[in-house]
Amino acid sequence: MELKDALWRCARATTIKEFETRMQELKDLNIKAWEYLADINPAQWSKSHFSSRTLCDCLANNLSEPFNSMILEARDKPILAMLEWIRVRLMTKLYKKMKHIEKYTRNVCPNIQDKLEKLKHESIPFCATPLDRFMYEVDNGHERHVVDLTRRTCSCRIWDLIRLPCKHGISAIVKNLKKVEDYVHPCYLREAYVKTYKEII
Structure with a gap:
């Protein structure tokens, strides 16, 4: 097992017992990586310690990446022109989403x-x-x-x-x-x- 896979298995664990098992596997694989992660509060990076109020299945900052790639074209503009470009792009995107869901007939997204x-x-x-x-x-x-x-x-x-x-x-x-x-x-x-x-x- 690769170190990266072992890390993600710890992060994706949903119960304390599973988290402890995955951390032991990581420790057996790489003691330095285990020591590094053991110093970080698991509530910040493992589902096993997440609050049940989150309603989210996301473990990374992927939400910001599509936005950053979308505004790439606007980054070179002066600040007001950049903000106006972003406003128009978001306005258009929201309108398309609204029109799309109007046509959708099922109850669950x-x-x-x-x-x-x-x-x-x-x-x-x-x-x-x-x-x-x-x-x-x-x-x-x-x-x-x-x-x-x-x-x-x-x-x-x-x-x-x-x-x-x-x-x-x-x-x-x-x-x-x-x-x-x-x-x-x-x-x-x-x-x-x-x-x-x-x-x-």
């Missing part, structure tokens, strides 16, 4: 719907066993998790972190004869997308 379809496929090998009406133990022979449909949580913490049902949660939802899309956080719905792009510049 397109990218999130695509993610859900992939997760539905990944949930197939899992078997959900009811503990009570809304709690399930989900197992595939290699991993086991507890899903609470009332609280919309899973012991893997992925559902808790991004508020999108994980593959274990989807297995429990399907077993409970419910619609997966009904368990998606409101921030991922078409209505929220429309509100985001309704303002004009």
Whole structure:
């Protein structure tokens, strides 16, 4: 395993136990890298320590990169001309997004719907066993998790972190004869997308 892969496995860990296992793997691979990361608060870089209020699956600053590449053409302009160029570009982009979502007919936003379809496929090998009406133990022979449909949580913490049902949660939802899309956080719905792009510049 490469050092970079080991680092990302630590960062992507969603539970404390998984984080500790991944950190041990990193320590076995490169003690200096482990010492460096052990000095940094994991709440700043590992999902295992993130708050469940974040509603974000992002681990990097990729949001700023597309903006920086978009304004490349404007950087050489005088400040007022540059700001006007950015304003017009953003105005146009927001309008296009608004028009696009007006044509979209499904309830869950397109990218999130695509993610859900992939997760539905990944949930197939899992078997959900009811503990009570809304709690399930989900197992595939290699991993086991507890899903609470009332609280919309899973012991893997992925559902808790991004508020999108994980593959274990989807297995429990399907077993409970419910619609997966009904368990998606409101921030991922078409209505929220429309509100985001309704303002004009």
